[in-house]
Amino acid sequence: MPEILLQYQDEIWRSIGETMVMVGVSIAAAILVGLPVGTLLYLCRKGQIYENPVVFSTLNLVVNIIRSFPFLLLVVFLIPFTRLVIGTAIGTAAATVPLSIIAIAHYSRLVEQSLLDVPRGVVEAAISMGASGKDIIFKFLYVEARSGLVLGLTTSIISFISYSTIMGVVGGGGIGDFAIRYGYQQFKTDLMMYMILVMIILVQLIQFTGTTIARKIDKR
Amino acid sequence: MISLHNVSKNFAGFQAVRSVNLTIPQSEIHGIIGASGAGKSTLLRLMNLLELPDTGEVVVNGQPLTSLKERKLRQARMSIGMIFQQFHLVLNKTVYENVDVSLKLGGMPKAQRQKRVMECLQFVGLENLKDKYPAQLSGGQKQRVAIARALANKPQVLLCDEPTSSLDPDTTIGILGILEDINKNFGVTIVLVSHEMDVIQSICHRVTVMADGGIYDTVSIKPKGISKVSSDPRNFFEQLKKGGEADDA
Numbered sequence: 001m002p003e004i005l006l007q008y009q010d011e012i013w014r015s016i017g018e019t020m021v022m023v024g025v026s027i028a029a030a031i032l033v034g035l036p037v038g039t040l041l042y043l044c045r046k047g048q049i050y051e052n053p054v055v056f057s058t059l060n061l062v063v064n065i066i067r068s069f070p071f072l073l074l075v076v077f078l079i080p081f082t083r084l085v086i087g088t089a090i091g092t093a094a095a096t097v098p099l100s101i102i103a104i105a106h107y108s109r110l111v112e113q114s115l116l117d118v119p120r121g122v123v124e125a126a127i128s129m130g131a132s133g134k135d136i137i138f139k140f141l142y143v144e145a146r147s148g149l150v151l152g153l154t155t156s157i158i159s160f161i162s163y164s165t166i167m168g169v170v171g172g173g174g175i176g177d178f179a180i181r182y183g184y185q186q187f188k189t190d191l192m193m194y195m196i197l198v199m200i201i202l203v204q205l206i207q208f209t210g211t212t213i214a215r216k217i218d219k220r
Numbered sequence: 221m222i223s224l225h226n227v228s229k230n231f232a233g234f235q236a237v238r239s240v241n242l243t244i245p246q247s248e249i250h251g252i253i254g255a256s257g258a259g260k261s262t263l264l265r266l267m268n269l270l271e272l273p274d275t276g277e278v279v280v281n282g283q284p285l286t287s288l289k290e291r292k293l294r295q296a297r298m299s300i301g302m303i304f305q306q307f308h309l310v311l312n313k314t315v316y317e318n319v320d321v322s323l324k325l326g327g328m329p330k331a332q333r334q335k336r337v338m339e340c341l342q343f344v345g346l347e348n349l350k351d352k353y354p355a356q357l358s359g360g361q362k363q364r365v366a367i368a369r370a371l372a373n374k375p376q377v378l379l380c381d382e383p384t385s386s387l388d389p390d391t392t393i394g395i396l397g398i399l400e401d402i403n404k405n406f407g408v409t410i411v412l413v414s415h416e417m418d419v420i421q422s423i424c425h426r427v428t429v430m431a432d433g434g435i436y437d438t439v440s441i442k443p444k445g446i447s448k449v450s451s452d453p454r455n456f457f458e459q460l461k462k463g464g465e466a467d468d469a
Contacts, residue, residue: 121306128270128301128379132294146312217312220355
């Protein structure tokens with residue numbers, strides 16, 4: 001173990017923990033809110049079972065607007081909202097607010113795309129069998145789109161890691177913030193490189209896991 | 221029993237079906253034939269309200285589908301099976317699960333479902349392939365799964381949208397045989413849409429000919445029997461040769 005890592009091990013572990021919290025909350029937001037929003041985007045589209053131009057255009061616009069922001073500006077823009085929700089705009093907990101919002105917008109778009117890949121005929125067959133809207137979603141659409149949903153979530157998680165690295169601006173901490181403050185700003189280039197290595201390993205692991213699961217559950 | 225009264229359907233300016241009246245009695249095999257774009261598929265899809273008609277009334281099994289509320293319509297659809305040219309199976313479900321899902325929709329308890337799924341798979345001769353996924357099956361086998369799925373809820377009506385049009389002649393014969401058995405054994409009314417005259421003539425009791433979205437005529441025919449669908453390309457070759465000799469002479 002290089003000495004510099006031993007010297008900073010407390011800070012390193014803490015920053016890894018902060019990253020895990022930020023990314024973990026983002027993943028939860030993506031699944032709990034992003035998945036339903038993406039599904040609604042799909043269902044309200046023209047020609048789909050709950051076709052509704054008003055709901056579709058509104059959601060579509062909101063998702064687009066959130067994704068148009070350079071993420072750093074979104075964080076700053078959301079400070080009043082974050083303060084309202086968490087009580088403070090500073091720290092790891094506060095950092096999860098903008099991260100969750102971008103996570104929802106990011107994953108909902110990928111969910112919509114995965115669902116659009118399900119052949120129309122499958123939905124028609126479901127309707128002809130007397131399936132309700134809920135049945136169509138859970139027994140047909142999600143079953144047929146499941147590997148796309150997993151791959152999309154994998155892509156999203158990797159983006160969340162990337163987004164989380166700049167949360168240092170609001171005192172969110174995390175690996176990225178540690179690498180910048182201790183590695184870059186204090187000219188400890190080797191420390192910065194070790195942190196980049198940690199991120200590379202993390203991303204590789206997530207991508208490998210996601211791809212493997214997606215392949216295993218894809219019987220098409 | 222199916223009756224359509226003055227049913228019309230327009231797709232963005234294209235009149236797919238124009239004021240059609242048609243009654244199909246219980247236990248009949250009814251063929252619908254016509255050129256591409258004649259409106260035969262649309263007419264079939266109006267029979268379970270997969271397409272909503274612009275005008276007219278659709279009555280199936282004594283229920284006026286066009287005036288049913290969403291819940292009742294879903295229940296009515298469970299007694300109207302449907303199969304498609306492209307099968308439309310759920311590719312991430314096994315053969316067993318594809319049939320099982322249609323029973324789950326009706327809320328049947330698991331033990332009963334198990335029995336019924338196996339009955340249906342045995343009927344179409346696929347009980348040995350129950351754990352395979354559709355991607356591992358041939359076209360004919362996929363259509364058999366679709367038939368088993370459509371039969372699971374014991375429908376009174378089976379709508380068939382070009383069920384053999386992407387299958388080879390041998391497989392076509394197999395599928396037509398199953399459809400005929402369903403009609404004979406369970407008294408299911410079958411509506412068979414096809415552009416292949418051979419297929420229509422083999423098992424249908426009555427045939428509706430469509431053109432330009434309207435019914436040109438409905439005639440009773442004597443089914444020729446499935447054996448008349450030529451399966452062996454050599455037969456075709458023989459016919460060609462005979463034709464050739466006739467020309468020589």
